[in-house]
Amino acid sequence: MRNYLLIFSIFIFTSEDLYSDSFKYNSFNNHGVIGLINMPSARFYNEASHGITIYDGTPDQKITMTSFPYDWMEASFFYTNIQGKPYCGQSFDPVCQQDYKDKGFNFKFRLKEEGLWPAIAVGINDIAGTGLYSSEYIVGSYGINRTDFHFGVGWGALNGSSNSFKNPLGHLFDGFNNRPSGFEEKGGQFQPDRYFSGKTASPFFGLSHAINENLLFKLEYDSTFTPGRIGYEIPKEDFSYGIEYSFRDNFTVGFLSERGNHTSLKFIYKNDPKKLKSNYKYKKAEFKDDDSKYAKLIKSIEANGIGVNKIIETPKAIGLELTQFTHPNLDIVEEIIRSASYEAGVGKTVKKNLRVASLQGVSEYNKEFENNSLLIYQRKSKRSFNTKTNFTFRPYLASREDFFKGALLLENNSELIIKDNFFFSTNLKYSIADNFEDLTLPPVNTYPAQVRSDVKDYLRSFGDGIFIGRAQFDYHITPKKNHHLMVSAGILEEMFSGIGFEYLYFKQDSNYAFGFEIFDVTKRDYEMRFGTLEYKNVTGSANFYYRNYDIIPFDAKVSYGEYLAGDEGVTFELSRSFLNGTKFGVFASFTDVSSEQFGEGTFDKGIFFNIPVYGNFINYSWRPLTKDPGAKLNRKHTLHDLLIKFKPYNY
Numbered sequence: 001m002r003n004y005l006l007i008f009s010i011f012i013f014t015s016e017d018l019y020s021d022s023f024k025y026n027s028f029n030n031h032g033v034i035g036l037i038n039m040p041s042a043r044f045y046n047e048a049s050h051g052i053t054i055y056d057g058t059p060d061q062k063i064t065m066t067s068f069p070y071d072w073m074e075a076s077f078f079y080t081n082i083q084g085k086p087y088c089g090q091s092f093d094p095v096c097q098q099d100y101k102d103k104g105f106n107f108k109f110r111l112k113e114e115g116l117w118p119a120i121a122v123g124i125n126d127i128a129g130t131g132l133y134s135s136e137y138i139v140g141s142y143g144i145n146r147t148d149f150h151f152g153v154g155w156g157a158l159n160g161s162s163n164s165f166k167n168p169l170g171h172l173f174d175g176f177n178n179r180p181s182g183f184e185e186k187g188g189q190f191q192p193d194r195y196f197s198g199k200t201a202s203p204f205f206g207l208s209h210a211i212n213e214n215l216l217f218k219l220e221y222d223s224t225f226t227p228g229r230i231g232y233e234i235p236k237e238d239f240s241y242g243i244e245y246s247f248r249d250n251f252t253v254g255f256l257s258e259r260g261n262h263t264s265l266k267f268i269y270k271n272d273p274k275k276l277k278s279n280y281k282y283k284k285a286e287f288k289d290d291d292s293k294y295a296k297l298i299k300s301i302e303a304n305g306i307g308v309n310k311i312i313e314t315p316k317a318i319g320l321e322l323t324q325f326t327h328p329n330l331d332i333v334e335e336i337i338r339s340a341s342y343e344a345g346v347g348k349t350v351k352k353n354l355r356v357a358s359l360q361g362v363s364e365y366n367k368e369f370e371n372n373s374l375l376i377y378q379r380k381s382k383r384s385f386n387t388k389t390n391f392t393f394r395p396y397l398a399s400r401e402d403f404f405k406g407a408l409l410l411e412n413n414s415e416l417i418i419k420d421n422f423f424f425s426t427n428l429k430y431s432i433a434d435n436f437e438d439l440t441l442p443p444v445n446t447y448p449a450q451v452r453s454d455v456k457d458y459l460r461s462f463g464d465g466i467f468i469g470r471a472q473f474d475y476h477i478t479p480k481k482n483h484h485l486m487v488s489a490g491i492l493e494e495m496f497s498g499i500g501f502e503y504l505y506f507k508q509d510s511n512y513a514f515g516f517e518i519f520d521v522t523k524r525d526y527e528m529r530f531g532t533l534e535y536k537n538v539t540g541s542a543n544f545y546y547r548n549y550d551i552i553p554f555d556a557k558v559s560y561g562e563y564l565a566g567d568e569g570v571t572f573e574l575s576r577s578f579l580n581g582t583k584f585g586v587f588a589s590f591t592d593v594s595s596e597q598f599g600e601g602t603f604d605k606g607i608f609f610n611i612p613v614y615g616n617f618i619n620y621s622w623r624p625l626t627k628d629p630g631a632k633l634n635r636k637h638t639l640h641d642l643l644i645k646f647k648p649y650n651y
Contacts, residue, residue, distance in 0.1 A: 025210045026148070027244055027252050028053045028268050031125065031133075032064025032076045033106055036206045036220040037240045037256055039158075041150040042121035042141035044110055047071040048578045050611050051270035058262040059083040059231050061403060064106075065622075067584045067609060069576040070552070072110035074123075075584070077607055077622070079103045080133075081403035085231050102132050103398060103624045118142035118149075124195060125157070131180075132230065133157050136196045137204075150220075151205040155179075156194065160225030161202035161238070169196055216244045222259055236260030244268075273582050273612055280332045282339045293344045294376055300340035306333065309355070309420070312373035317349040319365050319373060323357060323420065327645075330354075330362065331579065356642045358421035359486075360478040362508055387414040394434075396459060398624060400441045407434030407462050411469075421476045424490075425636065427469035431462040445627070447597055449535065451495070451564040452631045457526040458494060467528035469494050470636060482507045484639050488519075493634040494528055496521045496564070500540075504639040513545040513640055519633055521564070539564050539633060541571075545640055555585075557640075564631040567591040571630065575608075577644075583610040589630030597629075604630030 026043045029035035032053040034043045045051075047070045055062040059082055066076035085100040108123035118140035126133040139152030155167070156179065169176040179198035180191070206220030219241045226232035242256035244266075254266035285299040298308045305326035312319040320337065327333050333354065341350050351364040389412040396405040409429050416424040436459040443453035461467065472490030479485060484506055489499040500519025507513070518540030525531035541561025548554050557573040569592055575585030588605040595602035606623030621634075 025146075025216065026208070027216065027246075027254070028064070028066060028270070030055045030057065030256070030264070030266060031062065031106065032066045032078055033108060033123065033125070034074065035139075036150060036208060036218045037242050037258065038222050038224050039150065039154075039204045039206055039220045040108065040121075040123055040137055040139050040152070041148070042110065042114075042119040042139050042152075043148070044068060044071055044074055044108075044121075045270070046272050047576075048582045049270065049272040050582075050584070050609070051268060054267040055264065056266070057256075057258065057264035058233075059085070063397070063404070065607075065609075069584045074106075074108040076106040077103070078106065078126075078133075079397050082230060087400070098400065099403070101398065101400070101403070102130055104130070104133060114142060131191055131194060134191070134194050135159070139204075146210040148208045149205075150207065151203070153201050154204055154223050155196050155198050155201050157225050158204065158223050159198055159200060159202040161204070161221075161223040164200040164202040164223075167196075167198055167201045169201075170199075214246050216246070218242045218244065226259075233261045242266075271611065273578065280327075280335060282336060284343070293346055296344035297340055297346055298377065300343050301336060304336045304340070306336060307379070308377070309379050310353075310375070311377040312370060313348075313376050314369065314373050317351055317365075317369075318346065318376070319351045319353060319369060321353040321355065323355040330645075356645065357423070357476040358478060359476050359484050359639070359642060360481065361643055361645070381419055384417045385414070386417075387412065389413075391432075394462075396436070396439075397622065398626070399439060399456075401439055402435075405435055405439065405459075407436060407459075408432045409462075423474045424472070425474065426471045428466055429462075429469050430466050434459075434462050436460050436462055443626075445599055447628060448567050448593060449537075449565040449628060451523065451535070451537075451628050452626055453628050454526075455495075455626050458528060461526050461528060464527060467494075468530075469528070472636065474636075476639075476642075484515075484643065486639050488635070491524070491530075492519070492521070492636075495524055496633060497524055497532065498522055502639050504543075504643070506640065506643050508643075511547050511549070513643075514543065515639065516540065516542045516561075517638075521633065537564060537566060538562070541632075543640075547644075563589070563591060563629070564633065565628040567593050567629050569593075569630065571632070581610060581612060583608075585609065589632075591629050593629040598627065601625045601627070 026034050028051060029040065030038055033040045035041040045068050047068050049068045051066045053064040060080050062078055062080040064076050064078040066074065068074055080102050082100045086096055087098050087100050088096040104126035106125045107127060108121055110121050112120040120140050122138050125135045135154060135156035135158040137152050137154045137158055139150060141148060141150045167176055176197045177199055179194055202223040204221055204223040209217045211217055219239065221238055222240045226235055237260040240256065240258045242254050244252050244254040246252045250270060252268035256264045256266060258264055283303045285303040287296050287299065294311055301308050306322050306324040308320065309323055310321035337350060337352060353363045353365060354361040392409045392411045394407040394409055399405050409431055412428045414426045418424060439456035439459055446453050468491055470491055470493060472488055472492055475487040477485050482505055484504045485501065487501045491497045498519050498521035500517065502515060502517035504513060504515035520538050523533040523535040525533050539562055541559040543557065543559045546556045555575045555577055558570065560570045562568050569590050571587060571589040573585055573587045575583055577583045585608045588603060590603055601624060604623060604627060606621060608621040610619050
C-alpha cells in the first residue's frame with residue numbers, strides 16, 4: 001500500500017488539472033452512486049444528467065438508474081440479484097427456487113461545494129427497501145490536478161471497518177446508538193429509526209486518478225459490512241482498486257478487484273443533456289425568384305417544423321398564428337421566427353399566437369389587434385400523414401422468474417391529421433427478440449380487481465406477431481380562452497381501450513392549472529389486437545397542477561378519483577422538467593386499499609422519466625411492484641403535457 005501512495009503522490013503534483021470537468025472525470029460506483037468502487041464521493045453531475053450502471057460481481061448483480069433533478073441532488077433506483085441467497089424459505093414453492101431479488105432508492109445531497117475546503121455531501125442508501133443495503137454516510141471530496149481525494153464516515157452497511165469508532169451522533173442523542181438489526185421481508189417502507197444509527201461508525205477513504213482523458217484509476221479503503229445476509233466472503237484485505245475506460249464520455253467499462261476476494265465488471269451509460277445539447281440549427285428554405293416576403297416567411301417557418309395557420313398585418317406589426325408539436329421549448333420557436341423574419345425581409349414587429357393543434361397556447365395579440373388587421377394568408381385545412389419506424393427496447397424488471405427480462409422491438413408510430421384539431425394515431429410493435437415466454441408465475445394477489453398484475457400474460461404475447469400498442473382518435477379544442485377540452489377514443493394503451501374526455505383550465509401566465517378527466521374503458525385481450533376481456537370500468541380524477549419557479553423549481557400534480565381497479569384515492573407527483581425535454585419524477589398513490597390488503601410495498605409508488613438518447617426521447621415509468629391498486633390509464637398525453645410546452649422553464 002505504501003508503494004501505491006508513493007506512486008500517486010508523484011502523479012498528483014506533476015500532472016495538469018483535468019478535474020474542471022466533473023462529468024468527464026467522475027463515474028458511478030458499483031451501486032450507481034458517483035464515487036469510487038463501493039464507496040461514495042461528494043461529486044455531482046449537472047442537473048438533468050442521468051445514467052445507468054450495470055454491475056456484475058460476487059455474489060450480487062445490480063442495475064441502477066440514476067438522475068440529477070438538481071445539481072445538488074442525486075437520486076437513484078437500484079434492482080439487484082443476490083446469487084446463492086434463496087428468494088424464500090419454502091423449497092416446494094417454485095418462486096423460492098430462484099436467487100433473491102431486492103430493490104430500493106438511494107439519495108445524496110450536497111452540503112457544500114468545493115472551494116478552499118473540500119466539497120461535502122450526505123447520503124442515504126436503500127431508503128425504502130428491505131434494509132438489506134441500508135446505509136448512510138457523510139463524505140468529503142477534494143481535487144488536486146488529476147487526482148480526486150475522498151474521505152468519509154459510514155453507518156449501517158458501510159460500517160464494516162476494523163477501524164470503526166463510537167458513533168459520534170450518539171453524543172447528541174442516545175437513540176442514535178441503537179440500530180434495528182436484520183431486514184424487512186417486505187420492502188417499500190421508510191425506516192427512519194435506522195438512519196445514521198448504530199453503536200459504531202466506520203471511516204472510508206480513497207482516490208481516483210485520471211491517467212488521461214479516457215483512463216481513470218480508482219483506489220479505496222472499503223468499509224462495507226461483508227458478513228451477514230448478503231453472503232459476501234470475509235475480505236482478504238481492506239483495499240479495492242479498479243481501472244475504468246470511457247468511450248466518447250458516455251460509455252464506461254470498469255474492471256475491479258474487490259478486497260482481494262474477487263474481480264468484477266461494470267458498465268456505465270451516462271448523459272449530460274446540457275453538455276451534449278447544441279443550439280438548434282436553423283434550416284434554410286428554398287425560395288423562388290417571384291416569392292413574396294410572406295411566401296418566404298411561410299416556407300422558412302414550415303421548413304423548421306412549425307405550421308403557419310394565418311398571417312395578419314397592421315401598419316406597425318404582423319401577427320402569426322402558428323401550430324407545432326416538434327420543439328420542446330419556447331426559446332427555439334422564437335429563434336426560428338426571428339431567423340425566418342430576417343431571411344424573408346420582414347421589417348415589422350412580429351406578434352405570435354402559438355397553438356398545439358387548436359389548443360390556445362401563448363398569444364401576444366388580442367381580439368382588438370386581430371379585428372384591426374388585414375388578412376394576408378389563411379392556410380387551407382388538408383389531411384396529412386406522418387410515420388416513423390425505429391428500434392426500441394422494452395425492459396421488464398422485478399420478475400420473480402429471473403433477474404432481467406426484455407424485448408427488442410421494431411416500433412412504428414404514425415399519425416393521420418384529419419383536421420387541425422382532429423387526429424388518428426397508431427402505435428404498432430413487432431418483437432424481434434424477447435425472453436418473456438417463461439413468465440409464468442402468477443401474481444401475488446389481484447385485489448381489488450386484476451387490471452395490471454396480469455402484465456405477464458400480455459408480455460408473453462409479444463412473440464406472436466404484430467400487435468397494437470395504440471390506435472386512437474383525438475379531438476382538441478379551446479372553446480373559450482384558458483378553457484381546453486380533449487376527447488379520445490379507441491385503443492388507448494396496451495391493456496385498455498375506451499372513450500373519454502379531459503377538461504383543463506390553463507392560464508399561460510399562471511403557476512397553476514386544474515381540471516378533470518373521465519374514461520369508460522374495457523380491458524383488452526392478451527393478443528393486443530382488437531379483442532377484449534369482460535372487465536369494464538369508468539375511471540376518472542380531478543387534477544390540480546402547480547409549477548414552482550423559485551429557488552427550487554419543481555412541478556407538482558395532485559389527483560383524486562377512481563382508479564382502473566375500482567379503488568378510490570389520491571396520487572401525488574413531483575417532477576423536474578428542463579428546456580431540452582428531460583424530465584424526472586416520482587409518484588405515490590394512497591387508496592382505500594389498506595396496506596395489509598396491498599401487501600408488500602404497502603402502497604403504489606414509482607419513478608418516471610423522459611430522457612433524450614441520440615435524438616430520441618425515452619419515456620419510461622417504473623414501480624417496484626406491479627399491483628392493481630392505484631393503477632391509472634397510460635395516456636398518450638394530457639392537455640397539460642401539450643400546453644406546458646409553451647410555458648418557460650426555469651432552466
